[in-house]
Every structure is written in structure tokens, then in C-alpha cells.
Amino acid sequence: MIRNTPDPASGASRWEAPEAASSRPATDLAAAAEQLLSGGTRQLDAAALREALLDLHEFWLTTKAAEIGITPTSGFAIVATGGLGRGELMPYSDLDLMLLHDNMPVEVVSQVAEMLWYPLWDANIRIDHSVRTVPQALKVAGEDISAGLAMLDVRHIAGDSDLSSLLIGGARSQWRTGIASRFDELVEHTQSRWQRSGEIAHRAEPDLKSGRGGLRDVQLLNALAMAQLADVYPSRSLASPTGSLGDAHLALLNVRTELHRVSGRGREQLLAQHADEIGAALRIGDRFDLARMLSDAARTVSYYVDAGLRTAANALPRRGFAALRRPVRRPLDEGVIEFAGEVILARDARPERDPGLILRVAAASATAGLPMSASTLSRLAEHAPELRTPWPRQALKDLLVMLAAGPATVATIEALDRTGLWGRLFPEWGTVRDLPPRDVVHIWTVDRHLVETVWRASAFTTRVSRPDLLVLGALLHDIGKGRGGDHSVIGAELATQIGTRLGMWPSDIDVLAKMVRYHLLLPDTATRRDLQDPKTIDTVVDALGGDPVLLELLHALAEADSLATGPGVWGDWKASLIGDLVRRCRLVMAGEPLPQPDPIEPRYLSLAAEVGVHVELTPADSPHIYNVTMIAPDRRGLLSKAAGVLALNKLRVHSASVNSHEGSAINTFVVSPHFGSPPAAELLRQQFILALGDELDVTGSLEQREREAAQHGTRRAGEIPAAVPGNHVHAPPRVLWFDGHTPGELVVQVRATDRAGLLAKLTAVFERDGVDIAWAKVTTMGSSVVDAFCISLGSGPASADESAVRAELERDLYAVLPAPAPAKAAEQAS
Known part of the structure; x- marks a missing residue:
């Protein structure tokens, strides 16, 4: 009907001017x-x-x-x-x-x-x-x-x-x-707004409307729902530890309402001068209580927006060649797969029967650099049982893998925390969750600062002999805050409690507790005391019990803690002072003990005397963990072939003890299959025999597999690149040298980020360079390896010039060790 027709008979345009002025x-x-x-x-x-x-x-x-x-x-x-x-x-x-x-x-x-x-x-x-x-x-x-x-x-x-x-x-x-045609514009528009306005959770004076996690993001979720690409509130179970997305939305609205009323203007930025009055009006408390509530609300909204945008992107129809390809389901771990750029549960996964599944999913997400799907987190939150105390050994290993994954660790823990899973693993986290800092130099809430410290520390794992304790200490160093009293003392007690629950060795629990207790000792002493005074050095050495391992851990933790605090907290002046203090303390301490070979089980000594080639595979004391023992006449290159056979069968080496006795090599490996069940011991034995006879080229097969994996991970147009777990390297490798117990022996310690087939590559270097391995002790701590090889330079070219041999061997070892990408190295340096 055309309403502006001039014909009154049409009845279309019926507006009539009022007879009198409006009243x-x-x-x-x-x-x-x-x-x-x-x-x-x-x-x-x-x-x-x-x-x-x-x-x-x-x-x-x-x-x-x-x-x-x-x-x-x-x-x-x-x-x-x-x-x-x-x-x-x-x-x-x-x-x-x-x-x-x-x-x-x-x-x-x-x-x-x-x-x-x-x-x-x-x-x-x-x-x-x-x-x-x-x-x-x-x-x-x-x-x-x-x-x-x-x-x-x-x-x-x-x-x-x-x-x-x-x-x-x-x-x-x-x-x-x-x-479909405007989605990229929508994402760019949103990210531009976030860049301008910052994160509400970590801004002293946040923008409640346009900041990340603010009211505009709730409207974005509604827009995605209207486009039928995502739910407004995907699941009530996917809530923050203190409330749901609806609660977060209401909290933001109430704070914005009171901000308008208190300021008398249409403000969107919450200025510090109004915070106490708003907190009192809403019966929340003071400005710190208000900041904590806002942090929880904003981080909850942020989690849902991230999940909603991913869901929307996957729901959009594919265009071009991408429409012809079906998304690939790629196994990442037992019961964990990658699908459409997210980490999800495999079809046969049973979270209600698998307490360790939460940490396996988290470790796969962090190492692959892929987010966990909202449906997976919801299912884990609803059905996964509590881990028993003490934790199974594999659960602790998965935790360490996740903590050493670098920046991806932050997003992984954030997702676990917003869905209540992180609090289930660490009940002590509730006190520091969203806790605002009292010191203006801190730019993060206390819980986020702890996680930021973890990823900073992951770049230093090769500096220390115990990378596992470094990342755990980084995670817990401020856990005592928010409880009243000295947070270092309280935190040390909590670290003991947590370490016991994680199933750590008592000696390791003691070191972890001391890390938390004395995490401020080095920076406080270096910047406030006279380092020329011997009493200053003696005081630090006495506090640490003369433990050089604890000293190097605290040195790395001090730098990671400072870098995670805020810009300008760590600099050349502070680094030089702490470095000088550590150097002086080391002179007073006795030094690190030399690595020692593990003893050989008597039964294996008998087998070595009776059989030629023997391989046995037995279950260990944890699910999915197995012991593989390989016995054969000793010869150069045997260890690289044994490790290569394990790598070809996708068995990850967690630790290994390499020994020899009366002409026989006796090597025991603690392994876990990448997923599924391990191969039969007879198959491993047959491949081992073929490798020893040079009928199976394990090195060439591993290189071919790497090329295929790299090709699979290449970015295609319109697709998210498939990340390969274990290929994300954050800490530069290190090769350390020690004198052996007998003349002609050297101990080479290799510290690096683990990846598939690394042990086979390292031992192949010794073989190619004509170096004999007397014994070896291989240890994997999360995603970091600390491998010690006792080598004998032997005869021939290797004995000509020890310094030249060491230089050549070191160069060849570094050539096969995983190193950080240039971009990551630059990011760490900044």
C-alpha cells in the first residue's frame, strides 16, 4: 500500500496534523x-x-x-x-x-x-x-x-x-x-575495538562498554545467535567459577548503571575516583572487590566470545576448493583429536572413566596451539571425575607438558578456569582468582600473573637442570596472596600441600616449597644489600641450604617473575645485580653433582649372558605407560637404532637408562604410545634386529615421517594450519660438558624441548662422529629433556684433538636440536 498517495479515498496516508500544540x-x-x-x-x-x-x-x-x-x-x-x-x-x-x-x-x-x-x-x-x-x-x-x-x-x-x-x-x-561475506569484517571490527579499548579484566580504568569482555561483546554474541551461527549462552555448565554468562552480563550492566549515577555523566570508562563509591552502592566492597568482580565478569564474557567466534567460523559454508575438502580428524593423544581447528574428544573417549583426560586434552591444546572446543569443555566439566590423591604419574606429566608450552599455556588455563576445571585441579586457586594487584607495577590480576610467569619461565627451561620444578614454582610462587600474612610463607605451606597431591617425590616437594618461600630472596638481596659483604652471600647460601639446584631455579624464576609483572620491571641493571649475586653464591657452594649411571637389574644381567637380542614390553605402574627393555651385543650405533625403532612405532620416551655389561648393551626405556595400544614386543624385536643388520633405515624413515608431518601442517587457503604437537619450541637448547670419573671420559648433558625421535637423532650424531657411549641417562620432564651421555673418545679420529672433537660434536648436536623460531626468540628477548 502506498501511503503518500494524495487520493483521500485510498485510505493510505492517514497522518493528520494535531489540532493543538503538543501538551x-x-x-x-x-x-x-x-x-x-x-x-x-x-x-x-x-x-x-x-x-x-x-x-x-x-x-x-x-x-x-x-x-x-x-x-x-x-x-x-x-x-x-x-x-x-x-x-x-x-x-x-x-x-x-x-x-x-x-x-x-x-x-x-x-x-x-x-x-x-x-x-x-x-x-x-x-x-x-x-x-x-x-x-x-x-x-x-x-x-x-x-x-x-x-x-x-x-x-x-x-x-x-x-x-x-x-x-x-x-x-x-x-x-x-x-x-558469510561480512564475517571477516565483523572479526576485524571486533579486534580493532579490543585494540583501542583494551581488556576490562586487566585495565586499571576499564571501558565497560567497548573493552574486551564488555557489553559490546555480549551484543556480539547476540548478533552471532541471530545469524544462527552460535548460541547466546552455549551452556549453563560453561560458567565462571562464580557465575554464568548471564550473571556476568548483569554485573557489567549494574556497574555501568552506577557509574552513570555516581559520575552524573554518560561515562563508559570506570575511573578510579568512582570505584569505591560504586563498590559500596552495589554492596560489593571497596575498589579492589569491585575490580575482582569485573575481572571475573569480563573474562567470562571473553571466553564465550572467543568460543562463539570459533563456532561461527566453523559453521560458515566453505568457499572455493575448501568446500571440496572434508575437515580432517587428526589424533593428538589417547582419546583426544583435532577437528576443524579445535581440540575435541575422540568418539570412543569416556571422560566419566578417565580422570586424566582433562589434562591430556589441555596438554594437547597447549602444545598444538589449538583451542579446546566449548562442547568438549562442557562434557569434561559435567562428566570427568576428580583425580585421586596422589595424582597418577601420567597426569603430572601432562600438566608439565601444558605448563611448558609457552604463550599457548595462557589461553589453555584461561579456558579451563572459566569452565571450573582448573579450580577442580587446584582448589587453592580460588583465593587468587581475579585478585587485583595492590602494587601499581603489576599489570595483571594475581592468577593471570602466575600463568604469565609460567609461560615466561618456559623459555628458560634449558637453563636449569630441573625444568619441571621451574614451571611448577612459577605457577605457585604467589599462590599465598589474598590470605593475609606473608604470602611467601603461606605459599610455601600451600606448595607442600599441592606437591603432595600431585604425587611428587618428597625431596622435590621440599625444593618446590623453598622456591615459593624464597622467590623474592635474590631480587630483594641484590637490589637492597651490599654484595661485596661476605655476610650477604653467606645469608643467601644458608637460607638455600647450600643447594645449587635451588639457586639456579630461583635465578630463572626471578627473571620470569619480573618479566610477567609489567614493562620495565626487568632490565640490565637488575639482571646484572642478580647475576653477580648468583655467581658469588655459586663460588661458596660445592657445585652440582655429576650425573651417575643407573644400576642394572640383576635379571637383565642374566639375560644378557644367555640370549642374543631380547626385547620385552611390560606395563608400568601408570595407565598408558610401559617399560621396554632391549638387550643386544654392544656395538656403536645400537642406541640410535633402538631409539629409532621406538620412535617409528610412535612410542614417546619419558626416561631411559642405557648401560653395558660384559659386551652386552642393556637399555631400558619408559615409554607411552602416542595413542592406542603399544605394538607387540615381538614386532619391536624384529624391527630392532633389522635395524641392527642395516636392513631397516630408521633414520631415513623418521626423516620421511617428519617431511610428511610438515606437509600436513602447511596452511591451505581458508584453513587453520594443523599444528604438530611437540614442534613448538620456546627455550633454546643447551649442550653442557663435564669431566667424567675416569680419564678419557666426558659427560655431555643436553637440555632441549622434546620432540618425536629426538633421542634417535642425538645418538645418531655420536655414532656419525665416531664417539662411543659408555652409559646414558635420559629424562623427560613434561616437554623438556635433560639427557646425560657418558662418552669415550675411543681411538682413531676422535682421539686426535679433544677440543676439536668437542667443538665438532657440539656443533652437530645443535644442528639436530629443536630451536625456537626467530619470531619467538625476538618475542622472548623483548
């Missing part, structure tokens, strides 16, 4: 709003105030519409967007209004608009207004992503409801049909 001035609206805001002792709470303001403005607009002739048959409609459209009207926000008309004459439209807008302007009420037809409004929404998002909040206020329905339905339909 409802907007000053009444402004006065009533001010009365609500100054309610005195009967002041409304935040939610009630928003509801009252919404009713007040809707009543005035509907009454005004009737006065100026905007009726259901007038060809005009008033619609609201923004806070009024969403039903979340703030005290001092602009009124976002649109006057819709059905192709009415220009002079009529102008007259109606003036009668609607001028009273509001005269009353100093701020409005964001427009006058459009439905096609014009839809055109604007289609051209500008911000307008398109705003149009999704349109709500009918007064006048022709059919006209409003055309706009509402048209905007949502246009959004759904156009989202």
Missing part, C-alpha cells in the same frame, strides 16, 4: 528522570533504576507519538536502538531513536520530525536520531557493520507496528543472509 513537554521527562536518580534514602538499585527509566521514556514517547498523530495507521513509527532498544537504558545514555515513514511527503516528514525532536532538544535530552524509510535503513545497515549490529537491537515504540516489523524482520534477515 507534553520533554522537561517533564527530564525532571522525572532526575527525580529517579536522586531518590535519596529510597534510591532504587541498579536494575530497578534501569527498569524505571525504561518505563518512563517509553511512556513519554508513546504519549508524545499519540499527541503528534503517530498512530498505528499513520504511516509513521518510532523505533528505538541502543540501550532503549535492548531494554538496558542507562541514566545518562543517549536516546537512540529512528522515525520510520512509509514514503511520506518530505514536508510531512519534516513536520512530524520537528514535533518529535524539538521538545527533547529543548529539554537538553541527548538523542541520536535519524529519519528513514525501511529501505533506506536497511541500506545503511548493509553498508556499515556498526549500523548493521545496531539495527539488530531495533524495537518498536509507537505508531505503525507493521512498519516496524518490516524493519526488524528485514534487518535480521539481511544479517543472516549476508553474514
Whole structure:
């Protein structure tokens, strides 16, 4: 129906000018709003105030519409967007209004608009207004992503409801049909907003509306839901430890409402000067309590937005060649696979029967650099049982792998924490969760600072002989904060409690507790005491019990802690002072003990004397862990072939003891299959015999597998690259030399990030360089290896010049060791 036809008989254009001037001035609206805001002792709470303001403005607009002739048959409609459209009207926000008309004459439209807008302007009420037809409004929404998002909040206020329905339905339909082509623009628009406004959880004065984790992100989730790409609230179980996404949304609204009321302006940035008053008004507490609540709410919203964007991206139809390829399901670990760029559970995974599955999923996510899917986290949260105390050995190993994964560890722990799984693993975390720092130099909440310290420490794992204790100490060094008293003393007690639950050795628990107790000892002493005074050095040495391992751990932890605190906390001056203190303490201490070979089990001595080649595989004391013993006549290159056979069968070596006795090599490996069950011992024996006879080229086979894995991980157009677990290297490798117990022997210690087939490659280097391995002790701590090889230079070229041989061997070892990518190295240096 064309409503602006001049023919009165058509009944189309029914708007008639009012007989008298409008009788409802907007000053009444402004006065009533001010009365609500100054309610005195009967002041409304935040939610009630928003509801009252919404009713007040809707009543005035509907009454005004009737006065100026905007009726259901007038060809005009008033619609609201923004806070009024969403039903979340703030005290001092602009009124976002649109006057819709059905192709009415220009002079009529102008007259109606003036009668609607001028009273509001005269009353100093701020409005964001427009006058459009439905096609014009839809055109604007289609051209500008911000307008398109705003149009999704349109709500009918007064006048022709059919006209409003055309706009509402048209905007949502246009959004759904156009989202495939606009999704990249939407993501770019969102990330640009985050970059401008920062993270609410970690800003001293956050932007509640546009910051990451703020109200704009909740609106983004609604927009994805309207496009039928994601749920608004995916699951009630996927909630923060203290509430759901709905609770987080309401908390942000309430704080923003009180910010407007307290400041008397339409502010979006929460200034520190208003924080205490807002905290008191909401009965939360002081500004620190308010900051903690905001951190929880914002991080919860952020988690849902990240999950929602991933879900939406996977739900979009593929274009071009990508539409012809089916997403690959790639195994990552037992019961864990990669699918469509996310880590999910395998079809046969049974979380209710597998307590260690949570940590296997987390370790796979961190090492592969892929997020855990929301459905997987929901299923684990609902069905995975508690880990028994002490933890199984494999659970602790998976935890260490995750902690040593570098920056990806931050996102992994954040996802676990937002879904309640991290608190299940570490109940002590609740006290530091979202706890704001009391020192202005800290830029993170206490819990986030701990995780940031972990990933910083992961770059230093090759500096120390116990990388496992380094990352655990980094995770727990401030765990005692928020409990009153000295957080170092309290934290040491908690570290003992946690270490016992994790199933650590008592001696390791003692070192971990001392790391937490004395994590401030080196920086405080170096920057406040006279390092020339012998008493200063003696005091530090006595506090550490003369333990050089504890000293090197605290040295690395001090740097990681400083780097994770904030910009400028770690610098050349502080590094040189602490380095000088550590050097002086080492001179006083006895030094590190030399690695020793493990004793040989008597039964294996008997087998070595009776059989030629023997291979046995037996279950260890933990699920998915096995012992493989390989006995054969000793010869150069035997160890590299044994390790290569294990790598070809996708058996990860956790530790190994390499010995020889009366001409026989006796090698015992602690292994776990990458997924599934291990191969039969007879198959390993047959491959071992073939490798010893040079009929199986294990080195060439491993290199071919690496090439195939690299090709599989190459980025294709429009796809997320498939990351290969274990290929993410953060700490530079190190090769250390020690004198052996007997003349002609050297002990070479290799510290590096683990990866498939690394032991086979290292031992092959010794073989190629003509060096005999007398014994070896291989240890994998999470994703870090500390391998000691006692070598004999032997005869021939190797004995010609010891320094030249060492230099050549060291160069060849570094050539096969995994090193950080240049970008990562630069990131660590910064």
C-alpha cells in the first residue's frame, strides 16, 4: 500500500496534523528522570533504576507519538536502538531513536520530525536520531557493520507496528543472509575495538562498554545467535567459577548503571575516583572487590566470545576448493583429536572413566596451539571425575607438558578456569582468582600473573637442570596472596600441600616449597644489600641450604617473575645485580653433582649372558605407560637404532637408562604410545634386529615421517594450519660438558624441548662422529629433556684433538636440536 498517495479515498496516508500544540513537554521527562536518580534514602538499585527509566521514556514517547498523530495507521513509527532498544537504558545514555515513514511527503516528514525532536532538544535530552524509510535503513545497515549490529537491537515504540516489523524482520534477515561475506569484517571490527579499548579484566580504568569482555561483546554474541551461527549462552555448565554468562552480563550492566549515577555523566570508562563509591552502592566492597568482580565478569564474557567466534567460523559454508575438502580428524593423544581447528574428544573417549583426560586434552591444546572446543569443555566439566590423591604419574606429566608450552599455556588455563576445571585441579586457586594487584607495577590480576610467569619461565627451561620444578614454582610462587600474612610463607605451606597431591617425590616437594618461600630472596638481596659483604652471600647460601639446584631455579624464576609483572620491571641493571649475586653464591657452594649411571637389574644381567637380542614390553605402574627393555651385543650405533625403532612405532620416551655389561648393551626405556595400544614386543624385536643388520633405515624413515608431518601442517587457503604437537619450541637448547670419573671420559648433558625421535637423532650424531657411549641417562620432564651421555673418545679420529672433537660434536648436536623460531626468540628477548 502506498501511503503518500494524495487520493483521500485510498485510505493510505492517514497522518493528520494535531489540532493543538503538543501538551507534553520533554522537561517533564527530564525532571522525572532526575527525580529517579536522586531518590535519596529510597534510591532504587541498579536494575530497578534501569527498569524505571525504561518505563518512563517509553511512556513519554508513546504519549508524545499519540499527541503528534503517530498512530498505528499513520504511516509513521518510532523505533528505538541502543540501550532503549535492548531494554538496558542507562541514566545518562543517549536516546537512540529512528522515525520510520512509509514514503511520506518530505514536508510531512519534516513536520512530524520537528514535533518529535524539538521538545527533547529543548529539554537538553541527548538523542541520536535519524529519519528513514525501511529501505533506506536497511541500506545503511548493509553498508556499515556498526549500523548493521545496531539495527539488530531495533524495537518498536509507537505508531505503525507493521512498519516496524518490516524493519526488524528485514534487518535480521539481511544479517543472516549476508553474514558469510561480512564475517571477516565483523572479526576485524571486533579486534580493532579490543585494540583501542583494551581488556576490562586487566585495565586499571576499564571501558565497560567497548573493552574486551564488555557489553559490546555480549551484543556480539547476540548478533552471532541471530545469524544462527552460535548460541547466546552455549551452556549453563560453561560458567565462571562464580557465575554464568548471564550473571556476568548483569554485573557489567549494574556497574555501568552506577557509574552513570555516581559520575552524573554518560561515562563508559570506570575511573578510579568512582570505584569505591560504586563498590559500596552495589554492596560489593571497596575498589579492589569491585575490580575482582569485573575481572571475573569480563573474562567470562571473553571466553564465550572467543568460543562463539570459533563456532561461527566453523559453521560458515566453505568457499572455493575448501568446500571440496572434508575437515580432517587428526589424533593428538589417547582419546583426544583435532577437528576443524579445535581440540575435541575422540568418539570412543569416556571422560566419566578417565580422570586424566582433562589434562591430556589441555596438554594437547597447549602444545598444538589449538583451542579446546566449548562442547568438549562442557562434557569434561559435567562428566570427568576428580583425580585421586596422589595424582597418577601420567597426569603430572601432562600438566608439565601444558605448563611448558609457552604463550599457548595462557589461553589453555584461561579456558579451563572459566569452565571450573582448573579450580577442580587446584582448589587453592580460588583465593587468587581475579585478585587485583595492590602494587601499581603489576599489570595483571594475581592468577593471570602466575600463568604469565609460567609461560615466561618456559623459555628458560634449558637453563636449569630441573625444568619441571621451574614451571611448577612459577605457577605457585604467589599462590599465598589474598590470605593475609606473608604470602611467601603461606605459599610455601600451600606448595607442600599441592606437591603432595600431585604425587611428587618428597625431596622435590621440599625444593618446590623453598622456591615459593624464597622467590623474592635474590631480587630483594641484590637490589637492597651490599654484595661485596661476605655476610650477604653467606645469608643467601644458608637460607638455600647450600643447594645449587635451588639457586639456579630461583635465578630463572626471578627473571620470569619480573618479566610477567609489567614493562620495565626487568632490565640490565637488575639482571646484572642478580647475576653477580648468583655467581658469588655459586663460588661458596660445592657445585652440582655429576650425573651417575643407573644400576642394572640383576635379571637383565642374566639375560644378557644367555640370549642374543631380547626385547620385552611390560606395563608400568601408570595407565598408558610401559617399560621396554632391549638387550643386544654392544656395538656403536645400537642406541640410535633402538631409539629409532621406538620412535617409528610412535612410542614417546619419558626416561631411559642405557648401560653395558660384559659386551652386552642393556637399555631400558619408559615409554607411552602416542595413542592406542603399544605394538607387540615381538614386532619391536624384529624391527630392532633389522635395524641392527642395516636392513631397516630408521633414520631415513623418521626423516620421511617428519617431511610428511610438515606437509600436513602447511596452511591451505581458508584453513587453520594443523599444528604438530611437540614442534613448538620456546627455550633454546643447551649442550653442557663435564669431566667424567675416569680419564678419557666426558659427560655431555643436553637440555632441549622434546620432540618425536629426538633421542634417535642425538645418538645418531655420536655414532656419525665416531664417539662411543659408555652409559646414558635420559629424562623427560613434561616437554623438556635433560639427557646425560657418558662418552669415550675411543681411538682413531676422535682421539686426535679433544677440543676439536668437542667443538665438532657440539656443533652437530645443535644442528639436530629443536630451536625456537626467530619470531619467538625476538618475542622472548623483548
